[in-house]
Amino acid sequence: MHAQPRAGAQPAATAEEVLAQYRRLVGRRIAIVAGLALACIAAFALDLVTGPSALTAMQVLGGVISPDSLTPPQAAIVWQVRLPYALIAVLVGAALSLAGAEMQTILNNPLASPFTLGVSSAASFGAALAIVSGISLPFIPVDWMVPLNAFAFAFGSVLLLQLMASRRGAGVETVVLLGIALVFAFNALVALMQFVSSQEALQQLVFWSMGSLSRATWGNVWVLGLVLLLVTPFSMLAAGRLTSLRLGEDRARSFGVDVGRLRFMALLRVSLLAATSVAFVGTIGFIGLVGPHMARLLLGEDHRFLLPASVLCGALIMSLASAASKAIVPGVLMPVGIVTAIVGVPVFLFLIFRRPERS
Amino acid sequence: MEATAVREDSLQVSHLSTGYSDRKVIQDLDLPVFRAGEVHSLVGPNAAGKSTLMRALAGLQKATGSVRLGGQELIGLSLAEHARRVTYMPQTLPQGVALSVLESLVAALRASAIGERSESHDAAERRAVAVLERVGILHLALEGLDHLSGGQRQLVSLAQALAREPRVLLLDEPISALDLHHQLRVMRLVHDLARERGMIVLMVLHDLQIAARWSDGIVMLSRGAVSATGKPAEAITPEALARVYGVQARVEHCSRGGLQIMVDDVVTADAM
Ligand SMILES: Nc1ncnc2c1ncn2[C@@H]1O[C@H](COP(=O)(O)OP(=O)(O)OP(=O)(O)O)[C@@H](O)[C@H]1O
Ligand SMILES: [Mg+2]
Numbered sequence: 001m002h003a004q005p006r007a008g009a010q011p012a013a014t015a016e017e018v019l020a021q022y023r024r025l026v027g028r029r030i031a032i033v034a035g036l037a038l039a040c041i042a043a044f045a046l047d048l049v050t051g052p053s054a055l056t057a058m059q060v061l062g063g064v065i066s067p068d069s070l071t072p073p074q075a076a077i078v079w080q081v082r083l084p085y086a087l088i089a090v091l092v093g094a095a096l097s098l099a100g101a102e103m104q105t106i107l108n109n110p111l112a113s114p115f116t117l118g119v120s121s122a123a124s125f126g127a128a129l130a131i132v133s134g135i136s137l138p139f140i141p142v143d144w145m146v147p148l149n150a151f152a153f154a155f156g157s158v159l160l161l162q163l164m165a166s167r168r169g170a171g172v173e174t175v176v177l178l179g180i181a182l183v184f185a186f187n188a189l190v191a192l193m194q195f196v197s198s199q200e201a202l203q204q205l206v207f208w209s210m211g212s213l214s215r216a217t218w219g220n221v222w223v224l225g226l227v228l229l230l231v232t233p234f235s236m237l238a239a240g241r242l243t244s245l246r247l248g249e250d251r252a253r254s255f256g257v258d259v260g261r262l263r264f265m266a267l268l269r270v271s272l273l274a275a276t277s278v279a280f281v282g283t284i285g286f287i288g289l290v291g292p293h294m295a296r297l298l299l300g301e302d303h304r305f306l307l308p309a310s311v312l313c314g315a316l317i318m319s320l321a322s323a324a325s326k327a328i329v330p331g332v333l334m335p336v337g338i339v340t341a342i343v344g345v346p347v348f349l350f351l352i353f354r355r356p357e358r359s
Numbered sequence: 360m361e362a363t364a365v366r367e368d369s370l371q372v373s374h375l376s377t378g379y380s381d382r383k384v385i386q387d388l389d390l391p392v393f394r395a396g397e398v399h400s401l402v403g404p405n406a407a408g409k410s411t412l413m414r415a416l417a418g419l420q421k422a423t424g425s426v427r428l429g430g431q432e433l434i435g436l437s438l439a440e441h442a443r444r445v446t447y448m449p450q451t452l453p454q455g456v457a458l459s460v461l462e463s464l465v466a467a468l469r470a471s472a473i474g475e476r477s478e479s480h481d482a483a484e485r486r487a488v489a490v491l492e493r494v495g496i497l498h499l500a501l502e503g504l505d506h507l508s509g510g511q512r513q514l515v516s517l518a519q520a521l522a523r524e525p526r527v528l529l530l531d532e533p534i535s536a537l538d539l540h541h542q543l544r545v546m547r548l549v550h551d552l553a554r555e556r557g558m559i560v561l562m563v564l565h566d567l568q569i570a571a572r573w574s575d576g577i578v579m580l581s582r583g584a585v586s587a588t589g590k591p592a593e594a595i596t597p598e599a600l601a602r603v604y605g606v607q608a609r610v611e612h613c614s615r616g617g618l619q620i621m622v623d624d625v626v627t628a629d630a631m
Contacts, residue, residue, distance in 0.1 A: 013498065015488045018500045019485065019488055021500075021501060025501065240469045241470060243466040244467060246456045246466075247452065247458075247463055250449045251448075251467075254419060254442060254446055254447035254449070256470055257470050258438050296457055301458050302466075
C-alpha cells in the first residue's frame, strides 16, 4: 500500500533505518545536553573571575583549587564573596528553570513560571512583611527570618494554586488566571508596604523587588543545593509521565497516568524550588520562563532531555547574567534581577510573536 | 509484529450510569456482550453521549454499574490498572507539542505497564516503529507532531493507542479526518488486529456505511440510551434512522453483502 511520501523525502525507509535515525537523534540530544553542561562550567568560571577587586583570572581559579596560594584578604574575597555568589547564581538559575519547566507542562501553558504565576511576588510580600514588621521567632537567627517568611508565603501561594488545580472541574486556565491575580495582588501589597515603611526598611525592600545575589552566604548555597539535589531525581522519575501528559490529559490518563497526582507532586517540587530560591535572592524574573523555552527549542519535549536541559539552561543564563551584572558598569554591582529581565524580555517577546504560527 | 495469544474474554456492560456534575448523560445502560476479536461500532447523533460512554468505559470518568472484562470488574479500578487492559483514543490530539511521532509513541508505551509488560526504552522503540509501519506512517516517524496534517495527526493518535496492544480498544471517531483510502485502510487494520489478537474493539463512527461494512455489531445511541442494536442489518433500518437521526432513508441489502444506505431527506414534522 502506498503512503504518500513527503515531498523530497527518500523513498520509503525501512524500520531498521528509522530506528537508526532515531538513535542518532537521541545521540545528538545527549551531545547537546553535554554541551550545555560544558557551557555552564565555562559561564561559572567566567562569573567567578569577574569582579571589582584586582585579582587576575588565574589567581581566582588557582585560589579556588588551593586557597594557600592567596594572601588572606584575597582568599577571603574568593571564598567568602566570589564563590558563594557564583554558586548561588548557578543553583538559583537551575532551580527556577526546573520549576518553570515542570509548571509549563503540568499547567499546559508555555507562559507559566514561578514569576508569572505569582510565586515570586508572594515571596516578596513575605519578605516585606518580615522586614517592615521586624518580627522574630525563638530559636531562629534574625537573618533567616526574612527568607523564612518569604518561603512561607511562596509555599502558600503554590498551595493555593494547587488547591485550584485539584478542584473538580477547574481547568488549567483557571489556575493560570488565579496566578496572574496573585501577581497583581502581592505586587500591590508590596507597594503598599513600601509606601508605609521607614527609610531603612525601604532599602531592604528594594533589594527584594530587584533580586540580588550579593547577600548569598554559604548557608544559602548549602540549603538550595540540598533542595535541588533532593528534588531533581523525583522530577526525572516523573519525566516519562510528564511527556505523556503533553499528548493530552485524557490520553495520558488512559495510558495509566494519574494526572491529578502527577500535578500535585510536581507543584510540590515547584514550590520547594521556587520558594527556596526566591527566599535567598529575591525576585529574579524570567529565568523560570526563558530557561525551559531555550531547552525546548534545542531538544523538544521529551522530558528525559527537557528537564536536565532546562536545569542547565537556567544555570547558564543566570551565570552569564551574574557576570554581566558585575561587568556592565565597572565597579558597580547591578542587581542581577535587572540584568536577567533585560535578557529575558526580548526572548519573551520573541516567544509571544512566534506562537500564532502554530495552526 | 509478534503474534499474541488469542484471548477469550468478553466485555459486559450493565446498569451503567455516568455523566458530569451538572448533568446525567447516561442512566442504567445495558449493552450487548462484546466478544474477543469482535469490532463494534457506536453510532448516534451529536451529543448522544458516545464520547461520554467511551470515557466511562475507559475509567476516565466516574460511573456506577458494572463493566466486566472476563471475570474482572473494571469500575473502581485505578487508572494504572485500567490502562493494563483498556486504551482509549480521544477525539483530538493537542496542538503545539514539540515531540516527534516516534517519541509520542514511546511516551504512550512507557507511561505505565501494559498487561504484565513494562518495557525498556529499547523494546518500546522497536514496538513503536513496528506499529508505525503497520499503520503505514513509518515515513512520518521523525516528523514533529506540529508539522502534520489533520489526517496524519489522526493516524498518529490511532498508532499511539494501537501500540499499547490493549485487550479492549476504544476509538473515538478514528477516521473522521481521513481520506477514502485511509478510512478503509484503518478499518481493515483495526478489523484484522481484533481478529489476530482477540482484541475487543468499540469505535465511535459517524459514517453508517462504513460502520455497517466493518462491524460485527452496531450500537445506536440516542440521548444516552440504546435505540437500536444488533448485527448491522438488524440495527440500521429506515425506522431507526428516522427515529434517531430524523432522516428519511432507504436501506438496501446488496447481493455482495453489506448494506447500501441512501439518505433522501430530513424528516419533516408531519411525516414523523
Ligand atoms: N465536560 C463536560 N461537562 C459537561 N457536560 C458535557 C461535557 N462533555 C460533554 N457534555 C455533555 O454531555 C452530552 C454528551 O456529550 P458527548 O460528548 O458524549 O456526545 P457525543 O455523542 O460524543 O457527540 P459528538 O458526536 O458530537 O462527538 C452533551 O449534551 C454534552 O453537552
Ligand atoms: Mg464525541
